[in-house]
Amino acid sequence: MRLGRTYLLPLVLSVAVVFMSAGVSRAVGHDELVKGPFKTGPEVTKACLACHEKEARDFMKTVHWTWSEKQKVGAGDMRELGKKNAINNFCIALSSNWPRCTSCHAGYGWKDASFDFKDPTLVDCLVCHDTTGSYKKVPTGAGIPDPKVDLLKVAQKVGTPSRAACGSCHFYGGGGDHIKHGDLDSSMANPARDYDVHMAADGGKMNCQACHKTKNHAIAGESLAVSMGAGMRVDCSDCHTAKPHKNPVYNKHAKRIACQTCHIPTFAKSLPTKVWWDWSKAGKEIAPIPKDKYGLETYSKMKGEFVWEKDIVPSYAWYNGKTDRYLLGEKIDPTKVVHLNSPLGSRSDKTAKITPFKVMRGKQAYDSKNNYLAVVHLFGGYWKHYDLKKAIADGMATEKLPFSGEYGFVETDMYWKVNHMVVPKEKALKCDSCHGEKSRLDWKALGYKGDPKGKKK
Numbered sequence: 400m401r402l403g404r405t406y407l408l409p410l411v412l413s414v415a416v417v418f419m420s421a422g423v424s425r426a427v428g429h430d431e432l433v434k435g436p437f438k439t440g441p442e443v444t445k446a447c448l449a450c451h452e453k454e455a456r457d458f459m460k461t462v463h464w465t466w467s468e469k470q471k472v473g474a475g476d477m478r479e480l481g482k483k484n485a486i487n488n489f490c491i492a493l494s495s496n497w498p499r500c501t502s503c504h505a506g507y508g509w510k511d512a513s514f515d516f517k518d519p520t521l522v523d524c525l526v527c528h529d530t531t532g533s534y535k536k537v538p539t540g541a542g543i544p545d546p547k548v549d550l551l552k553v554a555q556k557v558g559t560p561s562r563a564a565c566g567s568c569h570f571y572g573g574g575g576d577h578i579k580h581g582d583l584d585s586s587m588a589n590p591a592r593d594y595d596v597h598m599a600a601d602g603g604k605m606n607c608q609a610c611h612k613t614k615n616h617a618i619a620g621e622s623l624a625v626s627m628g629a630g631m632r633v634d635c636s637d638c639h640t641a642k643p644h645k646n647p648v649y650n651k652h653a654k655r656i657a658c659q660t661c662h663i664p665t666f667a668k669s670l671p672t673k674v675w676w677d678w679s680k681a682g683k684e685i686a687p688i689p690k691d692k693y694g695l696e697t698y699s700k701m702k703g704e705f706v707w708e709k710d711i712v713p714s715y716a717w718y719n720g721k722t723d724r725y726l727l728g729e730k731i732d733p734t735k736v737v738h739l740n741s742p743l744g745s746r747s748d749k750t751a752k753i754t755p756f757k758v759m760r761g762k763q764a765y766d767s768k769n770n771y772l773a774v775v776h777l778f779g780g781y782w783k784h785y786d787l788k789k790a791i792a793d794g795m796a797t798e799k800l801p802f803s804g805e806y807g808f809v810e811t812d813m814y815w816k817v818n819h820m821v822v823p824k825e826k827a828l829k830c831d832s833c834h835g836e837k838s839r840l841d842w843k844a845l846g847y848k849g850d851p852k853g854k855k856k
Contacts, residue, residue: 487813503571736810753840766805
């Protein structure tokens with residue numbers, strides 16, 4: 400549908416029309432244009448659409464809206480893949496858990512599979528363009544704004560997306576602060592230069608778009624957890640040259656070693672991140688709840704057992720920009736670790752570089768007769784009745800996957816590329832960090848017979 404100007408009159412000050420008819424060219428602030436009142440998010444969006452319908456249409460083509468895109472699988476089969484139908488080892492899957500998972504969707508009301516992705520009035524402009532710091536969504540409300548938010552105030556003060564706006568979702572992936580990524584959490588809101596040179600408060604204080612360049616509302620930087628490699632990527636070479644060092648030896652290394660490998664020695668530097676999540680332990684009443692050395696709880700009846708770590712040395716693997724990914728319904732070997740995703744590349748692949756990752760590990764449910772991973776209905780399901788068999792049956796039904804009625808638990812892992820918490824060059828890794836007796840690299844796992852320093856192996 401195309402929105403007509405009928406939305407403009409009750410929602411936008413007539414002063415804008417006066418300025419235009421009088422030939423006045425000065426910029427008119429949103430506090431002058433936007434009047435309200437607004438009771439709901441879609442009402443705000445209708446006001447935005449009066450002037451910004453193209454922007455909304457552009458946004459609706461992006462993965463921030465669709466949470467999926469056409470991707471090539473195998474020899475060339477194109478499938479709609481993304482966050483919308485991915486399996487992870489945090490809260491498992493989006494389907495059947497929409498109201499909770501979609502609280503971070505840049506839209507209003509994605510509460511089930513019937514959500515209308517073609518309706519521009521459901522686009523949430525405020526979640527990205529708020530500058531007041533007061534906008535927030537109901538954590539379990541499918542993207543609906545908190546009733547306490549003054550929608551008119553926020554709408555009148557919109558502006559360029561800030562780091563805080565991006566962080567309101569991306570710092571809290573996986574169900575809370577510092578859970579999922581390890582290199583993205585609330586400590587990155589205003590860090591010191593030693594913590595991250597790009598986002599430092601005492602440096603240039605770059606915004607997220609400095610690296611995640613945006614065109615027509617499409618934001619570069621898709622996660623390898625959901626994209627298999629064909630999407631918009633961010634690379635250090637977007638800003639830095641292929642030979643960024645004065646030292647020629649360093650430049651030679653840069654051909655096969657990602658910048659992040661040397662310039663992010665550790666991640667989760669102040670806030671611990673989850674590295675293990677065992678769903679097989681969930682459902683038990685344990686008191687008191689055990690805590691670890693960081694004072695964090697290591698068990699939840701709702702979610703099972705956790706392990707948290709801090710100041711983590713990354714895991715290293717060859718990566719050529721493409722990813723293998725587990726697809727719903729694929730058969731697994733339950734005697735082996737199931738890779739939910741894994742970076743592609745090898746020593747012999749000239750396009751691949753040694754790259755740092757957080758590897759998230761855990762145990763999760765699978766259909767033990769059909770031998771594929773289970774989609775589990777958690778929010779409003781298992782977390783309410785604690786009947787895992789029923790929760791799996793309900794979750795699988797949302798993806799139209801048969802459930803045999805039998806289930807077990809299998810170990811899984813998941814790779815998250817480490818990109819943030821870049822230290823100043825004087826704190827980057829030195830030669831002996833990777834070469835010598837205390838090397839942080841597993842040379843054999845990377846395809847070498849041993850440390851290649853001084854030898855060709």
